[in-house]
Amino acid sequence: MKARDLILLTCYFLFTSMYLYAAVSKLLTHQVFMLQMKLQPFPNEFAPVLAWGIPVAEIIISLMMMTLPFRKLGLYLATGLMVCFTGYIILVKMHMFDKIPCSCGGAISTFTWTQHLIFNLFFVVIGITGIYLERRTAGIARN
Template sequence: MKANPSPLVPVLAEGAAWLLAFLFAYTAVSKVYDWGETRFAMYNQGFPGWITELLLYGLPLGELSVAVLLLIPHWRKLGFILSSVLMLVFTGYVGYIWLGFTERVPCSCGGVLASLGWGEHLVFNLVFLGIAVIGYWNHES
């Protein structure tokens, strides 16, 4: 017999879903709103051109898609999985830059996140990666 979960469990999952949805919607809208800067920043990454174009259009679309998945209860678990993957990739990228494995610092994020240093951005990403994992583990299927 399974023990009754704490009444806090669904609140944690719901809160995590909304926080992550807001984050991904905000970052996607920021990229589209300042398209010229986003394009410049993407081409400053040092990726091959075809990857840059894929990321330029794919990231905002992917972020918005994940935000929507997180807000639809039936699709929320997939949203948490994709959020975790995105945050893991973004966190790895920021860590790579922060540790100095690149010859140049390619860019900073748009919006409010642009004011963060790389170390602060790494902590921010780790917190949101934790939120995605907590949301996944507390999501009731």
């Protein structure tokens, strides 16, 4: 196995385990997560949609990354979702909203916004690395 394959496997492993951890944690304390969604700067009607939609999206993306035909698409979606979350944290850090509680599951919920930003940026880098390696692998296979 080449180093490139091992790095790619690690990217998928980290993304899948992190998204499943976050989704299951949110579902296990769903009532609290729902309240935290109501505290976000969106209309209250969006809270149930977000409280169910986010963990379900995370599970679907994880399952896609676990299946060979949808693996690459799953990685793109996982990275895209992480970029969205990171953008939201940057807006929070820029004081675009009032103080907002963190809405992550499990151990992540104890993070400060700065720690959360670093954590997310790490996964954005993982995602970009994975996409780069996938494209390179596809390019090599074509030639």
